[in-house]
Amino acid sequence: xxxxxxxxxxxxxxxxxxxxxxxxxxxxxxxxxxxxxxxxxxxxxxxxxxxxxxxxxxxxxxxxxxxxxxxxxxxxxxxxxxxxxxxxxxxxxxxxxxxxxxxxxxxxxxxxxxxxxxxxxxxxxxxxxxxxxxxxxxxxxxxxxxxxxxxxxxxxxxxxxxxxxxxxxxxxxxxxxxxxxxxxxxxxxxxx
Numbered sequence: 001x002x003x004x005x006x007x008x009x010x011x012x013x014x015x016x017x018x019x020x021x022x023x024x025x026x027x028x029x030x031x032x033x034x035x036x037x038x039x040x041x042x043x044x045x046x047x048x049x050x051x052x053x054x055x056x057x058x059x060x061x062x063x064x065x066x067x068x069x070x071x072x073x074x075x076x077x078x079x080x081x082x083x084x085x086x087x088x089x090x091x092x093x094x095x096x097x098x099x100x101x102x103x104x105x106x107x108x109x110x111x112x113x114x115x116x117x118x119x120x121x122x123x124x125x126x127x128x129x130x131x132x133x134x135x136x137x138x139x140x141x142x143x144x145x146x147x148x149x150x151x152x153x154x155x156x157x158x159x160x161x162x163x164x165x166x167x168x169x170x171x172x173x174x175x176x177x178x179x180x181x182x183x184x185x186x187x188x189x190x191x192x
Contacts, residue, residue: 001052001053001054001058001060002052002053002054002068002069002148003050003051003052003053003064003066003067003068003069004018004021004050004051004052004053004064004067004068004069004070004071005048005049005050005064005067005069005070005071005086005087006018006047006048006049006050006051006070006071006073006138007046007047007048007070007071007072007073007074007077007081007083008046008047008048008049008072008073008074008077008135009044009045009046009047009073009074009076009077010044010045010046010047011044011131012047012073012074012131012133012134012135013073013133013134013135013136014036014047014048014049014073014135015036015047015049016135016161016162017049017071017073017135017136017138017139018034018035018036018049018050018051019034019161020135020136020139020154020157020158020161020162021034021051021139021142021149021154021157022034022051023157023160023161024139024149024150024153024154024156024157025051025053025148025149025153027153027156027157028149028150028153030053030054030055031053031054031055031056031057031058032051032052032053032054032058033050033051033052033058034049034050034051035049035050035051036048036049036050037049037050037063046077046080046081050063050064050067051064052064053148064086065086066086066087066088067086067087067088067091068088068091068092069091069092069093069094069142069145069146070083070084070087070091070092070093070094071094071138071142072093072094072095072096073096073117073134073135073138074096075095075096075097075098075099075118078095078097078104084107084110087110089109089110090109090110090111091110091111092110092111092112092113092145092146093107093110093111093112093113094113094114094115094138094141094142094145094180095112095113095114095115096114096115096116096117096118096134096137096138097114097115097116098116098118098119099114100114100181101113101114101181101182101183104183108183110183111182111183112182112183113141113145113180113181113182113183114180114181115137115138115141115176115179115180115181116179117132117134117137117138117141117172117176118132118134120134120137120172120175120176120179121133121134121136121137121172123172123175124168124169124171124172124175125165125168126165126168126169126172136154136158136162136169136170136172136173136176137172137173137175137176138176139154139173139176140154140172140173140174140175140176140177141176141177141179141180143173143177144176144177144178144180145180145182151173151174151177154173155170155173155174158170158173
């Protein structure tokens with residue numbers, strides 16, 4: 001079983017991202033669970049969302065405590081909370097940031113990948129300059145980083161789960177897929 005945790009802020013689409021990823025996994029014939037965890041519901045408050053993926057039925061019904069992958073949608077959370085809490089040794093940490101992978105030496109025990117999802121979202125008209133909606137860009141990057149799901153399944157799930165701006169969201173996912181930077185811990189063919 002693969003477990004994934006999303007970190008974001010209310011209004012960025014972390015919960016919707018987990019739903020889109022679950023739909024993409026379902027499209028590819030996998031079992032999945034997606035669920036959020038948050039306190040007071042308000043825009044800008046820290047939010048976590050979780051997903052489990054498996055080839056067999058998933059009977060576990062708890063939060064994700066030891067994820068294989070962590071996606072951080074808001075770069076300010078990198079300094080505000082422990083985004084690697086419980087992340088398995090060698091696990092993947094995908095960060096939305098305009099900073100290079102080399103700036104994250106403190107995460108050297110993990111496979112770190114970065115993508116400027118905020119810039120990509122704004123290029124495709126998703127959100128406002130002060131509040132870009134980065135969820136679909138992060139999912140495109142995750143498809144490339146993880147190899148768990150195809151970009152085509154992500155784009156198909158966007159059509160099912162996103163209420164509007166399908167083309168812009170799909171374009172954002174595709175752009176991010178091609179814009180990811182990887183740390184040296186990645187053994188992904190064709191990455192740098």
